Amino acid sequence: MTTPEQQRFATVRTIRDAVRSGAQRATEICESALTRIAADDGDLHAFNTVMRDRAMARAEAIDRHPGRAALPLAGVPVALKDNMCTRGVRTTASSKILEHFIPPFDATVVERLEAAGAVIVGKANCDEFAMGSSTENSAFGPTRNPWAHDRIPGGSSGGSAVAVASGMVPLALGSDTGGSIRQPGALCGVVGLKPTYGRVSRYGLLAFASSLDQIGPLTRTVDDAALALSVIAGADPMDATSAPEPVPDFAAGLSAEGRALRIGVPRALLTEGVDPEVAAAFLAAVEVMRAAGAAIVDVELPHAGAAIPVYYLVATAEASSNLARYDGVKYGFRADPAGGAMQDDLRAMYGRTRAQGFGAEVKRRIMLGTYVLSAGYYDAYYLKAQQVRTLIRRDYEQAFTHVDVVAMPTSPTPAFKLGERVDDPLQMYLADIFTVSAPLAGLPAISVPCGFTSQNLPIGLQLTGRLFDETTLLGAAHAYERQTEWWMRHPNT
Amino acid sequence: MPAGFTRAQVEAVAALANLELDEHEIDLFARQLGDILAYANQVQQIDTTGVPPTASVGLRHGADRADTPRPSLNRDDALANAPDGNPTAGLFRVPRVIG
Numbered sequence: 006m007t008t009p010e011q012q013r014f015a016t017v018r019t020i021r022d023a024v025r026s027g028a029q030r031a032t033e034i035c036e037s038a039l040t041r042i043a044a045d046d047g048d049l050h051a052f053n054t055v056m057r058d059r060a061m062a063r064a065e066a067i068d069r070h071p072g073r074a075a076l077p078l079a080g081v082p083v084a085l086k087d088n089m090c091t092r093g094v095r096t097t098a099s100s101k102i103l104e105h106f107i108p109p110f111d112a113t114v115v116e117r118l119e120a121a122g123a124v125i126v127g128k129a130n131c132d133e134f135a136m137g138s139s140t141e142n143s144a145f146g147p148t149r150n151p152w153a154h155d156r157i158p159g160g161s162s163g164g165s166a167v168a169v170a171s172g173m174v175p176l177a178l179g180s181d182t183g184g185s186i187r188q189p190g191a192l193c194g195v196v197g198l199k200p201t202y203g204r205v206s207r208y209g210l211l212a213f214a215s216s217l218d219q220i221g222p223l224t225r226t227v228d229d230a231a232l233a234l235s236v237i238a239g240a241d242p243m244d245a246t247s248a249p250e251p252v253p254d255f256a257a258g259l260s261a262e263g264r265a266l267r268i269g270v271p272r273a274l275l276t277e278g279v280d281p282e283v284a285a286a287f288l289a290a291v292e293v294m295r296a297a298g299a300a301i302v303d304v305e306l307p308h309a310g311a312a313i314p315v316y317y318l319v320a321t322a323e324a325s326s327n328l329a330r331y332d333g334v335k336y337g338f339r340a341d342p343a344g345g346a347m348q349d350d351l352r353a354m355y356g357r358t359r360a361q362g363f364g365a366e367v368k369r370r371i372m373l374g375t376y377v378l379s380a381g382y383y384d385a386y387y388l389k390a391q392q393v394r395t396l397i398r399r400d401y402e403q404a405f406t407h408v409d410v411v412a413m414p415t416s417p418t419p420a421f422k423l424g425e426r427v428d429d430p431l432q433m434y435l436a437d438i439f440t441v442s443a444p445l446a447g448l449p450a451i452s453v454p455c456g457f458t459s460q461n462l463p464i465g466l467q468l469t470g471r472l473f474d475e476t477t478l479l480g481a482a483h484a485y486e487r488q489t490e491w492w493m494r495h496p497n498t
Numbered sequence: 499m500p501a502g503f504t505r506a507q508v509e510a511v512a513a514l515a516n517l518e519l520d521e522h523e524i525d526l527f528a529r530q531l532g533d534i535l536a537y538a539n540q541v542q543q544i545d546t547t548g549v550p551p552t553a554s555v556g557l558r559h560g561a562d563r564a565d566t567p568r569p570s571l572n573r574d575d576a577l578a579n580a581p582d583g584n585p586t587a588g589l590f591r592v593p594r595v596i597g
Contacts, residue, residue: 109575202555216554242563246554314538325515332516334590336579342593351595356518368517372508372527373534375515386538391551393541398552431533447555472555 013041013172014495017081017229018256020175021122024080025073031080035064035124038082041173042127045498050148051167053087055127056094063124076122077236083118084168084177087128088135089220090209091115098211099143100133102331102338102362112209113244114178114220114237121236129164129177133364134328135185135213137161138436141427142366149423150193151496152462156420159189162223166193169223171498176233177223182214183316184415184440186221187452191415191465194454194494196482197223198230201473202447203248205234206241214323215246217316217444226492227453227483231255234475250473258476259483266481268294268468269304269408278438280418286456286464287414293488294412299481304404304411308396309442315397316441317434318377318390325374328367333358369430398446405471410481413439415452415465443469451482454491463491502532 007015023029039057046052060082067073067080085091088098090108092115097103111119118125132142140148140163148163150156151171158167162179166189169177179186181199190197198221205220212218222233235255241247270291275284295301332355333339340357342349349357363371377386404411417438426433443450448469455466466485470478486492508528512519519527577583582591 106579109571109578245563308544311541311544314541317534318538318541329516333581334592335576337581339581348593351593352516353518354593355516356512359516360518360520363517365523368519368523369527369530371515371517372511373531376511376531376535379511379514385542386535388551389541389544389546390538391553392546392549393544394552395549396544396546398555430530431537434534445552445555 012037013498014225015175016226017078017175017224017232020081021077021079024067024122025076029080031064031067031124032061034080035060035082035126038126038174045171045173048149048154049151049167049171050146051084051129051164051171051173052127053097053099053130053145053164054095056091056125059094060124060126063119067122067124070122073122077232078118079122081123081176082126082174083123084127084129084165084174085115085125086131086162086165086177086179088131088180088211089114089178091125091128094128096128096211098134099131099145100363100367101144104144104338106336108209110209113206113241115209117237123176126174129162129168131164132161133367134211134324135161135180135182136324136366136370138184138188138433139426140164140189141423142364144364147423150420151498152194153420153460156422156462157192159192159416159420161185163189165223166190166195166197169193169195169225171496175225176229178220178237179223180210180218180220181444182217182320183444184437186223187440187450187465187467188416188437190223190452191467192420192463194463194491195223195225196227196230196454196492197221197452198234199443199450200234200238200475201248201449202444203246204250204449204473204475205237206244206247208241208243212327214320215327216323217320219444227451227479227486228256228259230451231259231479248473253476255475255479259480266294266299266410266484267302267408268299268481269302269404269411271304271306271309271411271413274306274309274413278417278435279414282458283414283417283419283464287466290455290466290485291412294485297484297488302408304408306400306404306442308393308400311393312397312442312445313434313438315390315393316437316445317373318386319394319445321370321374322378322387323374325371325378328371331359331362338362366430394445397442401446401448401469409470409477411469413467413469415439415467419458419462419464439467447472449475449478451478453482453486455489456491457494503528
């Protein structure tokens with residue numbers, strides 16, 4: 006017999022095995038997830054849209070599926086960040102400008118999840134267009150951290166992280182541009198994986214910064230993240246940036262964990278601005294890995310300190326270009342003419358539509374990105390940032406000549422209070438110090454739970470791996486996780 | 499590099515971005531963008547002589563595909579989300595462009 010607590014926090018693997026064998030029906034699993042969402046989401050606000058009808062229809066189809074026993078995610082309920090397109094189900098990016106947008110197609114990840122037997126139960130709240138580190142920049146209101154309801158869950162994939170951490174679903178997809186999967190994963194006490202750039206198709210992901218954006222899973226175990234990655238990864242003719250690299254069975258690779266790992270620690274990065282309890286938990290995690298047989302090696306990442314300015318110059322430049330498409334013509338919100346006029350001119354319509362449709366952080370980033378791309382400033386900011394990006398990449402290439410993964414805290418602080426940083430965007434950006442360099446270098450990185458503060462707030466350990474070497478990365482994260490019990494802790498619900 | 503932003507600079511950038519800003523936003527962004535760029539100026543201290551820019555990473559393959567027509571979104575679906583579409587004529591309507 007399993008307890009309600011065990012059912013609530015059942016892993017992806019447990020659920021899919023039960024559905025495959027017929028021990029549980031996908032419809033029962035789906036109904037329980039929908040019941041938990043109905044009970045808890047009024048307060049937490051992890052979801053913008055719950056897809057009850059589509060989810061139940063999918064679950065019934067799984068229960069009737071003749072090949073159910075071979076489906077890798079049979080009957081697994083999934084939350085999808087609301088910046089991934091779902092045919093016939095509104096997809097808002099938590100923006101007023103897309104509040105009523107109904108995509109005419111599914112994102113490739115949606116097709117792959119459903120083909121694998123997964124049941125998408127809803128669209129998760131996030132910072133508007135994935136721009137933010139707290140999920141407070143949602144046009145539909147913030148998401149709350151299940152460990153402390155007066156605190157932020159991290160962002161931008163805050164709804165995805167909360168849906169998993171609170172036991173509503175065992176799996177969510179997020180998108181990560183500068184830490185938007187890993188940081189909320191850390192702040193909510195779950196696993197968050199950003200795969201290598203190009204590993205997962207972005208067809209149907211609403212673009213933020215195209216040289217950085219990547220989709221990945223949030224789960225409660227590394228094994229579950231590996232199961233999900235094998236389903237969503239792989240080349241896609243609909244995304245020219247998706248990579249043709251073969252996709253191994255990542256979960257099967259986890260059993261080979263005996264290999265002695267070399268783990269790099271960039272100690273110079275840990276000196277300032279890191280909360281003492283976070284630093285202590287990180288150093289304790291390093292000792293756990295050492296005790297388990299890993300070699301701990303000091304590494305230098307001399308340019309990592311410049312990663313935040315580089316990230317905010319590159320990402321905003323790309324965002325200003327990507328978000329030019331929201332113009333009130335082809336889809337989305339259009340503002341009424343000013344002052345009761347029947348008509349205004351096209352440029353005025355664009356300006357007013359974007360003024361009323363976008364929130365403050367999106368406007369701030371469009372402004373910054375437009376400025377750094379404008380005549381006279383392009384070389385000084387955008388080009389310079391791209392050159393420093395090369396140096397950051399080279400730092401990692403150098404480090405990976407003598408280590409297998411690089412370890413850092415995921416976030417320098419635990420979850421902060423709602424509203425604490427909304428008036429100080431620069432302060433908010435500085436919290437991304439440990440997460441922005443992996444996407445700048447295209448590298449895969451994962452956050453796993455590594456402790457709690459004295460106030461019972463989760464702390465995350467981040468590991469970064471070589472390009473397309475998620476196998477080693479997941480192996481290292483799994484080996485660490487199996488030495489600890491942090492991942493077994495759940496918030497009171 | 500400008501440490502601060504003038505209101506006129508903010509208005510010029512907003513015009514480039516097709517973004518109408520109110521008085522409060524102009525003042526707010528003048529201050530905040532100035533702060534962010536002052537911080538970002540630290541990249542100027544890094545020697546990048548001879549360093550090529552990285553525009554994208556991880557791509558080890560050609561992205562070209564055969565130039566052959568394939569089915570695409572049908573017209574009704576493409577127009578379904580338009581704030582002012584005309585499905586019968588197959589058009590997106592926009593306000594007057596030429597006065």
